[in-house]
Amino acid sequence: MLERCFGGRRLLKVKRLLRNGKLTLLCLALTVVVIRGYLGAGKFGTPQQDFREIRNRFSRRQAEPRRVLEEAGAGAGAAAEEKRSYGDVDIKTIWIDEDEEPERSDPNRPYTLGPKISDWDERRARWLKKNPNCPNFLRPDKPRVLLATGSSPKPCENPVGDHYLLKALKNKIDYCRLHGIEIFYNMALLDAEMAGFWAKLPLIRKLLISHPDIEFLWWMDSDAMFTDMAFEIPWERYRDSNFVMHGWDHMVYGQKNWIGLNTGSFLLRNCQWSLDILDAWAPMGPLKVREEAGKMLARELKDRPPFEADDQSAIVYLLVKEKDKWADKVYLESAYYLHGYWGILVDRFEEMMENYHPGLGDHRWPLVTHFVGCKPCGKFGDYPVERCLKQMDRAFNFADNQVLQIYGFMHKSLDNRKVKRTRNETDKPLEIKDKFGLIHPAFKAVKVSSS
Amino acid sequence: MGQDGITPQKRGGGLPTSTTTVNGRAGRGSILPRGRQIHRTFNNIKITILCGFVTILVLRGYIGLNLGSPDADAINQNLIEETNRILAEIRSDHDPDDVTEPYFDGNATFSLGPRISNWDHDRKIWLDLHPQFPSFVRGKPRILLVTGSPPNPCDNPIGDHYLLKAIKNKIDYCRLHGIEIVYNMAHLDKELAGYWAKLPLIRRLMLSHPEVEWIWWMDSDALFTDMVFELPFSKYDDYNLVVHGYPDLLFEQKSWIAVNTGSFLFRNCQWSLDLLDTWAPMGPKGPIRDEAGRILTANLKGRPAFEADDQSALIYLLISQKDLWMNKVFLENSYYLHGYWAGLVDRYEEMIEKYHPGLGDERWPFVTHFVGCKPCGSYGDYPVERCLSSMERAFNFADNQVLKLYGFRHRGLLSPKIKRVRNETVKPLEIVDQFDIRRTEHGSKASLG
Numbered sequence: 001m002l003e004r005c006f007g008g009r010r011l012l013k014v015k016r017l018l019r020n021g022k023l024t025l026l027c028l029a030l031t032v033v034v035i036r037g038y039l040g041a042g043k044f045g046t047p048q049q050d051f052r053e054i055r056n057r058f059s060r061r062q063a064e065p066r067r068v069l070e071e072a073g074a075g076a077g078a079a080a081e082e083k084r085s086y087g088d089v090d091i092k093t094i095w096i097d098e099d100e101e102p103e104r105s106d107p108n109r110p111y112t113l114g115p116k117i118s119d120w121d122e123r124r125a126r127w128l129k130k131n132p133n134c135p136n137f138l139r140p141d142k143p144r145v146l147l148a149t150g151s152s153p154k155p156c157e158n159p160v161g162d163h164y165l166l167k168a169l170k171n172k173i174d175y176c177r178l179h180g181i182e183i184f185y186n187m188a189l190l191d192a193e194m195a196g197f198w199a200k201l202p203l204i205r206k207l208l209i210s211h212p213d214i215e216f217l218w219w220m221d222s223d224a225m226f227t228d229m230a231f232e233i234p235w236e237r238y239r240d241s242n243f244v245m246h247g248w249d250h251m252v253y254g255q256k257n258w259i260g261l262n263t264g265s266f267l268l269r270n271c272q273w274s275l276d277i278l279d280a281w282a283p284m285g286p287l288k289v290r291e292e293a294g295k296m297l298a299r300e301l302k303d304r305p306p307f308e309a310d311d312q313s314a315i316v317y318l319l320v321k322e323k324d325k326w327a328d329k330v331y332l333e334s335a336y337y338l339h340g341y342w343g344i345l346v347d348r349f350e351e352m353m354e355n356y357h358p359g360l361g362d363h364r365w366p367l368v369t370h371f372v373g374c375k376p377c378g379k380f381g382d383y384p385v386e387r388c389l390k391q392m393d394r395a396f397n398f399a400d401n402q403v404l405q406i407y408g409f410m411h412k413s414l415d416n417r418k419v420k421r422t423r424n425e426t427d428k429p430l431e432i433k434d435k436f437g438l439i440h441p442a443f444k445a446v447k448v449s450s451s
Numbered sequence: 452m453g454q455d456g457i458t459p460q461k462r463g464g465g466l467p468t469s470t471t472t473v474n475g476r477a478g479r480g481s482i483l484p485r486g487r488q489i490h491r492t493f494n495n496i497k498i499t500i501l502c503g504f505v506t507i508l509v510l511r512g513y514i515g516l517n518l519g520s521p522d523a524d525a526i527n528q529n530l531i532e533e534t535n536r537i538l539a540e541i542r543s544d545h546d547p548d549d550v551t552e553p554y555f556d557g558n559a560t561f562s563l564g565p566r567i568s569n570w571d572h573d574r575k576i577w578l579d580l581h582p583q584f585p586s587f588v589r590g591k592p593r594i595l596l597v598t599g600s601p602p603n604p605c606d607n608p609i610g611d612h613y614l615l616k617a618i619k620n621k622i623d624y625c626r627l628h629g630i631e632i633v634y635n636m637a638h639l640d641k642e643l644a645g646y647w648a649k650l651p652l653i654r655r656l657m658l659s660h661p662e663v664e665w666i667w668w669m670d671s672d673a674l675f676t677d678m679v680f681e682l683p684f685s686k687y688d689d690y691n692l693v694v695h696g697y698p699d700l701l702f703e704q705k706s707w708i709a710v711n712t713g714s715f716l717f718r719n720c721q722w723s724l725d726l727l728d729t730w731a732p733m734g735p736k737g738p739i740r741d742e743a744g745r746i747l748t749a750n751l752k753g754r755p756a757f758e759a760d761d762q763s764a765l766i767y768l769l770i771s772q773k774d775l776w777m778n779k780v781f782l783e784n785s786y787y788l789h790g791y792w793a794g795l796v797d798r799y800e801e802m803i804e805k806y807h808p809g810l811g812d813e814r815w816p817f818v819t820h821f822v823g824c825k826p827c828g829s830y831g832d833y834p835v836e837r838c839l840s841s842m843e844r845a846f847n848f849a850d851n852q853v854l855k856l857y858g859f860r861h862r863g864l865l866s867p868k869i870k871r872v873r874n875e876t877v878k879p880l881e882i883v884d885q886f887d888i889r890r891t892e893h894g895s896k897a898s899l900g
Contacts, residue, residue, distance in 0.1 A: 026502075027501065027502075030502075030506075030509060034508040084831060085829055085830055085835065086606065086607040086609055086826060086828070086829060086830070086831070086835050087607045088835070089835045089839060095843075095866055097862045097863055097868055098866060099863065114875035115875050115876065115877050117877050123878075127880050127883075134890075153867035155609060159538055159608040160541060160604050160611075162611035162612040162614075163604040163608075163611040166611055167636070169619075169634075170634045173632055173633075177632065177633070183622050185622055187850075189868070189869065190857075190859065206857050209879035210879060210882070210883055210887075212880060386533075389537060389541065404637060406659065407639075407656075407659055408655075409639065418602070418638065419637040419638065425563075425564030426565060427565040427567050429567070430577050439659060440584055440662070447583075
């Protein structure tokens with residue numbers, strides 16, 4: 001019939017046209033699909049990502065009216081053109097370094113923490129004599145102590161990292177207030193060569209020589225928390241020592257084990273000996289030698305994995321190598337947890353609360369719970385994030401309970417931020433005796449003879 | 452006879468293909484000239500190649516080529532998802548032990564605690580019995596600085612970062628001036644949450660620490676910017692409440708910002724307990740606070756409509772019960788016990804050039820208070836970049852005064868990095884004598900004991 005309509009030749013032409021048309025349409029469709037795949041949503045242009053993007057755009061629109069309502073409620077009537085949400089802004093865009101990079105020190109000269117001071121003990125003694133209202137001992141049995149800790153001046157990579165730094169700092173503020181200790185929270189990188197875990201060395205030296213009235217400097221990592229608010233350091237025990245760390249003699253001097261001691265929490269006396277050991281400790285720290293030094297330490301020390309030189313391995317190595325020079329003034333404390341590895345402690349908090357009481361400082365009620373390896377400020381730690389954060393919350397609440405009980409409160413449970421009353425308000429507040437004697441502890445009392 | 456065979460040859464043309472047609476099968480459509488066939492083959496091949504190419508592209512679009520390293524990407528993606536999930540859990544207000552309690556019953560009167568009427572007397576006896584906890588140390592009254600923040604993480608990470616910087620700033624000032632700090636992260640009273648939470652806290656601390664002479668409340672968004680300035684306590688011998696404010700704004704204009712409760716001092720005495728008891732009733736969450744908010748908006752100039760806040764309530768109290776309280780209230784405006792940030796932060800460079808720390812007033816503000824910025828929340832009343840850059844500047848401005856002793860300062864007020872401004876020396880004690888803030892103020896050291 002068609003033949004009769006169009007005629008033979010024409011039919012052929014039409015057929016060919018149709019065939020070409022089909023082909024064209026097919027290719028066109030395929031081209032569109034391919035191009036869509038490249039210019040469309042997401043990396044590979046899958047329909048799933050398409051869907052996700054559409055959903056996101058839609059939900060963002062839903063959030064806007066709520067924000068406008070909130071703004072109106074808060075009384076702010078300004079225009080919404082400029083960014084008003086703290087989630088939108090990147091702090092890096094705000095920083096400006098006005099001055100140039102400081103000149104790099106001569107690479108050929110060996111690294112030093114500073115010009116050598118050799119008469120620190122005499123100078124300091126003279127200064128203390130000249131300044132009797134800045135004594136280095138608050139009471140005969142209580143030295144003046146400065147707790148030093150710190151973190152980076154930039155926000156943490158982990159979004160909750162700063163929150164945990166804040167909690168750890170509050171924890172330290174509480175302990176130090178109860179024990180009459182001052183705090184220095186460092187946020188400055190004093191020496192770019194000694195970045196990372198080595199940053200504490202230039203800081204400690206600087207603090208010792210700038211504050212001659214300090215008798216002991218207590219360095220504490222930002223991931224360590226006090227968990228025994230009633231325990232006072234036995235200062236008398238360290239009368240003849242200059243450097244107190246948690247550790248075991250046999251593990252350091254016997255086994256040369258890199259975790260035979262811990263430099264996350266230690267005491268250093270303000271004296272010439274300490275300046276000397278800092279100078280001897282520093283050489284493995286500078287960035288340029290760290291890799292090589294790390295390899296050497298991995299060879300020399302037991303069980304140490306190969307990575308760049310860290311301050312803890314370096315001090316183990318130094319003490320072993322120059323035992324005669326230093327060991328007599330180093331006290332490796334293991335009678336209480338000047339540093340307590342969190343892994344073996346955090347699950348036992350409820351058991352401790354049931355069986356023991358604060359003031360013991362040891363495995364029954366640890367003085368310090370140190371979250372080694374958790375790295376809450378960084379992106380990757382050595383342990384699962386959830387376990388670390390949850391346990392840090394528990395340790396914080398365990399410690400906070402000891403402070404809150406002074407005022408008649410405690411956390412509802414170790415996993416709970418909220419608090420509940422344990423003691424009703426009374427009209428005779430001065431007759432209250434808090435359980436652990438923390439409200440007016442003996443270690444806080446001032447010398448009665450002072451005016 | 453032979454002629455038939457020849458004629459097709461002649462007619463068929465010169466191409467050899469035409470000879471095959473001699474056999475007799477000469478259907479019209481199926482016999483194509485050679486050229487045509489090649490042409491057709493070429494066409495087919497072209498189409499095949501084109502379709503094959505297009506297919507590969509399409510497949511690549513859907514399956515990908517795996518040229519990069521997907522592992523790092525996948526790990527990163529997993530980590531981000533995991534962190535977000537944990538974050539959401541941490542940020543949530545979910546309380547596993549919560550028993551929902553009803554709102555405070557409006558008919559019963561709210562109180563901070565049982566009425567205490569003998570506090571001055573009891574406190575004096577206690578102090579006499581405990582000389583090892585005196586209320587004056589080296590001639591200066593014992594002060595307790597109280598501040599705090601909510602127990603949950605902030606809505607955004609930058610909020611927590613600035614809370615951390617703010618508490619470091621307070622630690623620095625207090626270390627230099629021998630002041631103790633209490634950082635509160637607990638809601639002591641469910642009814643009095645939010646800005647009202649300071650009232651039960653202050654009362655609790657006063658009663659637990661009779662050795663403390665002054666309680667200094669400071670908001671978490673206030674920063675010390677004059678590290679040398681010392682509070683002039685001799686001015687306040689006859690007063691019990693020191694708050695930054697202006698008498699004309701308070702009594703004549705009845706403005707809701709006549710005083711600022713972001714930084715104020717309360718003496719530890721009976722009068723303060725009484726004031727706290729009178730102040731608290733507008734606080735309880737719910738219908739009481741809302742109703743109180745309406746009263747305050749109606750009575751105070753410029754106040755927007757929202758629930759009752761502690762500042763407006765105090766202003767209303769001081770105006771309406773002027774005779775009861777004002778003789779013991781010191782409205783301080785000779786220095787910035789509270790300094791509204793917007794008028795100060797842009798002038799820091801000018802201040803560094805012309806003035807020096809220790810003045811505490813508009814030449815070198817004692818406290819820079821970032822009202823309205825709310826970095827811990829999601830939104831503030833001001834553009835966030837302005838708030839954040841201003842807070843960073845204020846923090847560094849103050850930090851420079853602390854770092855001076857150590858020979859460093861920041862590389863610009865907006866830089867977290869520092870640079871050395873003084874070489875190391877073998878005579879560090881000369882530096883200490885010259886630069887230590889604790890030694891330069893009146894020649895006496897402020898310390899804990």
